Amino acid sequence: MISRSTALRFILAPALALTLAGCGAPLSAHWQGLPGKAPSEQGAATESPEVTGTPEGPDCAEVKCVALTFDDGPGPYTESLLDVMEKHNAKASFFLIGKDVAKYPEVVREELANGHEIGNHTWSHQDLAKLSPAAAQRELRKADEAIKQATGAAPTLMRPPYGTITESLKKAQPVPVVLWSDDTLDWKTRNTKKTVKAAEDIKPGSIVLMHDIHKSTVDAVPKILEDLGAQGYHFVTVSQLIGQPKPGVGYETGQKPGTKK
Ligand SMILES: [Zn+2]
Numbered sequence: 001m002i003s004r005s006t007a008l009r010f011i012l013a014p015a016l017a018l019t020l021a022g023c024g025a026p027l028s029a030h031w032q033g034l035p036g037k038a039p040s041e042q043g044a045a046t047e048s049p050e051v052t053g054t055p056e057g058p059d060c061a062e063v064k065c066v067a068l069t070f071d072d073g074p075g076p077y078t079e080s081l082l083d084v085m086e087k088h089n090a091k092a093s094f095f096l097i098g099k100d101v102a103k104y105p106e107v108v109r110e111e112l113a114n115g116h117e118i119g120n121h122t123w124s125h126q127d128l129a130k131l132s133p134a135a136a137q138r139e140l141r142k143a144d145e146a147i148k149q150a151t152g153a154a155p156t157l158m159r160p161p162y163g164t165i166t167e168s169l170k171k172a173q174p175v176p177v178v179l180w181s182d183d184t185l186d187w188k189t190r191n192t193k194k195t196v197k198a199a200e201d202i203k204p205g206s207i208v209l210m211h212d213i214h215k216s217t218v219d220a221v222p223k224i225l226e227d228l229g230a231q232g233y234h235f236v237t238v239s240q241l242i243g244q245p246k247p248g249v250g251y252e253t254g255q256k257p258g259t260k261k
Helices: 016-020 078-087 105-113 133-151 167-171 192-200 215-230 238-242
Strands: 065-073 092-096 117-120 207-211
Touching: 065 078, 065 215, 065 238, 078 105, 078 215, 092 105, 105 117, 105 133, 117 133, 117 238, 133 167, 192 207, 192 215, 207 215
Parallel strands: 065 092, 065 207, 092 117
Antiparallel strands: none
8 A cells, every 4th residue: 555655745834935026137148947847836934034234344346356256065175175265254155965974964054154155056956947846945945954953043045056057946046046157167067277267267247166075176276366366356146246136036246446336
């Protein structure tokens, strides 16, 4: 006899997050949302939306800023990356894989303690656009729980693996959804020099995609920080770069000098 497993059921809360996502969406034409796959049921978050406050740091509408972002960690090289970042007083954003958080909980706590920002990159790096709405929400909420368990705080950003997410799932997120403007392809080249070159080919306001699970990437970071620092760049978190990103809204760039309202 087969009994229905209640463990597989996912309770959907009222679409609270949707009410917070009604402002003008600053999405650029490059956004890769997949509106054709909208689920019939809006999978809103079960958690209270974490509204990102005014982040401290340089005013990126007045000075040159870049947001370095590291996906797929934590991993064996993340701690040495944190040391390098601290030496340069540089902040970054880490998009974490939920199932790996428990392997390096102290590293994840250090990320937060050092002033970096933590984002949800799902529990097991699945393509959310290919999952059912309920399964996609489970991937996200399970990662939220792992991060909360390690740090005591919920992630303040989300980045979907492969940059793919349905429009309705994006709108239902309790945090801003962040893609990137500059892909270093570090995961593909696994080459420190090429990663440096790609990461330095940016503009103020860029969100740079890298992966701290590769040694070649972590080895590239000291030179990136030195060179871009010499060009006057400030290394900030995604929320600092954007200002006050809104839950359920997608972003792939931030503020640049001369854009003060
Ligand atoms: Zn990833």
